[in-house]
């Protein structure tokens with residue numbers, strides 16, 4: 128079970144795609160939902176959003192950035208290998224309807240998370256303007272797929288190596304100046320989602336963001352994933368992961384994500400040493 | 405004759421030394437030797453109308469199994485236990501015997517009751533280590549299939565009973581390991597996980613199919629299970645929704661629900677980090693909020709993870725603490741402090757969002773409330789500060805709505821627990837039973853098992869006779 132049937136490296140091997148056998152999950156999953164994976168019994172439970180599903184083949188696709196020990200361990204898994212555990216689909220699906228004019232903003236692996244949502248929004252009849260950002264051109268992923276899923280596509284890089292020179296927020300501002308937008312969906316690093324939400328709040332444009340707190344079970348039983356939204360505590364795994372960006376306490380989320388910085392370093396160092404030997 | 409028996413003192417359980425054990429995760433009580441067990445068994449008066457049995461929620465044949473131990477037939481004793489209790493090695497360890505079987509034992513009236521729990525544990529452990537390990541004979545296959553949702557003690561009991569009656573069962577478990585609270589909640593030092601694994605292995609031998617990593621309600625619904633060909637379903641998903649206190653600062657780093665704290669430590673084996681990847685914060689000054697078994701397990705875990713001080717903060721007095729007396733005693737031996745008549749009011753943190761301390765208020769006891777316990781009343785102006793870098797909130801849990809939201813035709817009570825017939829466990833939905841903590845709210849292992857037994861009988865009637 129949970130066999131990898133297809134694997135790709137993107138962004139110079141910093142981002143990995145796995146297509147995995149999961150018939151039950153692929154039949155049920157909707158855009159915006161996530162799964163939890165474990166590489167082996169001693170491993171951590173890692174939440175990753177489904178970037179695609181193929182119910183006919185009975186597979187799901189995940190795209191993850193290699194950032195620590197667990198994702199480094201995932202990177203070692205080859206086609207034909209199994210994940211020890213794969214659980215899902217978890218979380219609430221994105222609310223999809225014909226809102227009218229929608230802007231989708233994606234950064235980093237957030238682009239992978241954004242892809243099925245963008246496609247579904249367009250299929251529901253929305254006019255979708257997509258803005259993608261990355262640090263540099265080599266790290267940009269899924270440009271072609273996002274182009275196909277959107278009405279209009281803008282790309283920007285922090286270093287100006289491709290597309291607009293600058294941040295996605297600059298382009299977002301321009302788009303909001305020029306058009307009446309009904310909804311913004313922003314998914315990416317926390318600062319990106321925070322600043323997108325600040326901009327849209329000024330213009331009073333409804334904004335969804337997808338939050339990525341640390342999780343354990345993903346079913347609402349532990350409270351590890353709690354986030355403050357409009358001064359209420361929510362469990363991101365069951366109440367989210369998508370929330371109203373105007374109400375999210377991004378600073379608290381960023382701090383909570385740093386809960387285990389020291390332990391993460393011990394894990395990664397130990398792992399790299401082990402690989403060298 | 406009887407006179408002579410009373411003179412033998414109640415067996416004392418050999419235990420790890422408190423100063424040693426407070427820093428390791430190995431089991432605290434070491435178990436009786438065969439000689440000790442036989443001597444203890446000889447204390448039992450073999451009452452004609454045994455009061456002890458009335459105290460046991462599943463009516464274990466207590467005098468009979470004890471007699472077999474006294475006669476050196478330990479294997480026979482284990483089999484006698486299994487007639488009514490599928491998990492004696494577990495119950496012998498975690499049942500609140502002082503309120504149940506032992507609480508009723510006639511010998512307790514004048515002296516100490518027979519150590520029924522110790523003996524139950526002894527017989528089961530002895531059989532696990534020395535028995536043939538043969539699976540019991542199951543009846544001829546009926547061709548009926550039952551889906552069991554949740555692999556806690558109640559789900560495991562239903563599975564065992566139905567297998568014996570010849571039905572096929574599949575257990576669906578959300579986590580990657582079966583056992584429910586027995587694996588993710590109750591710590592290794594109180595219930596070695598090897599015991600739970602061996603019980604689960606026995607079920608597999610009898611033919612149980614266990615599908616881990618399936619969250620019913622998310623991965624598949626109950627109606628879809630019926631479409632897949634299951635004839636009946638049992639819901640035993642426990643009470644897995646942590647309660648917080650909704651105090652200012654509760655989302656600071658270092659504040660855990662007991663569920664998270666214990667799951668990281670037990671199921672994910674955080675105490676073995678970095679051999680296991682899941683980290684757990686090792687607090688220096690730990691405060692646990694609450695006073696039940698869950699609070700004691702959290703406090704004793706914190707001590708084993710290396711804390712300098714562990715305080716249990718509770719708003720009533722020592723008498724009202726709901727944890728088992730044995731656990732309170734063990735905790736005190738392990739240098740856990742009880743800060744009683746005290747209630748937290750807020751938490752403080754630093755600029756990194758990490759917990760640095762908390763504020764509490766002193767309480768006094770007023771008139772008894774609805775629960776019959778004297779109600780704690782805050783004393784004005786008694787605020788004081790406690791330094792701490794880790795807090796575990798262990799003030800209870802509610803029903804998790806994940807599954808029940810996906811089955812709107814199952815009637816719930818106003819707390820979100822499933823309404824099930826108290827004897828049979830039948831719910832309002834045809835072909836669906838429920839039992840254990842999801843019906844009663846957080847209770848005990850043996851009650852969850854008792855509910856499972858009742859439901860298994862009722863499911864069997866349904867499969868052979870109809871709804």
Ligand SMILES: Cc1cc2nc3c(=O)[nH]c(=O)nc-3n(C[C@H](O)[C@H](O)[C@H](O)COP(=O)(O)OP(=O)(O)OC[C@H]3O[C@@H](n4cnc5c(N)ncnc54)[C@H](O)[C@@H]3O)c2cc1C
Pocket residue numbers: 161171173174175176177190191192193194195196197198199236237239240338339340341342368384385391392394395
């Ligand atoms: C619902 C949900 C969906 C997600 N979807 C995706 C996805 O589709 N693709 C993807 O690449 N990542 C996704 N993430 C983030 C992913 O789970 C983390 O990157 C992963 O847990 C890191 O594990 P690690 O052991 O490799 O790194 P760690 O050693 O745990 O962490 C390394 C670094 O990553 C940071 N970090 C730790 N946990 C998280 C987290 N949950 N989110 C962001 N940063 C974190 C740490 O602060 C640290 O700097 C998602 C998270 C959630 C909660």
Ligand SMILES: Cc1cc2nc3c(=O)[nH]c(=O)nc-3n(C[C@H](O)[C@H](O)[C@H](O)COP(=O)(O)OP(=O)(O)OC[C@H]3O[C@@H](n4cnc5c(N)ncnc54)[C@H](O)[C@@H]3O)c2cc1C
Pocket residue numbers: 498499500553554555556557558559576577578579582583584585586589590591618619620621640641642643644666697698701806807839840841842846847848849850852
């Ligand atoms: C820390 C702690 C200490 C305790 N100490 C004692 C003690 O000393 N003595 C005592 O008698 N009792 C004790 N209890 C209480 C006792 O453990 C419970 O009453 C008992 O485990 C309840 O059994 P259950 O089968 O109803 O549910 P649980 O044991 O809670 O098992 C439920 C199972 O269902 C799974 N599940 C949940 N939702 C889903 C879903 N949607 N799909 C699939 N699977 C799902 C869960 O992952 C879990 O494995 C303690 C409880 C805790 C938390």
Ligand code: SF4
Pocket residue numbers: 459460461462463464466489495496499501504505506520521524850
């Ligand atoms: S199951 Fe529990 S209550 Fe019953 S006899 Fe055994 S220890 Fe006592």
Ligand code: SF4
Pocket residue numbers: 447448449450451454455456457466467508509510511518520
């Ligand atoms: S009540 Fe006590 S003495 Fe009597 S049968 Fe039960 S255990 Fe033995």
Ligand code: FES
Pocket residue numbers: 341342343344345346347348349350351352353362363364365
């Ligand atoms: S991850 Fe445990 S409640 Fe959300």
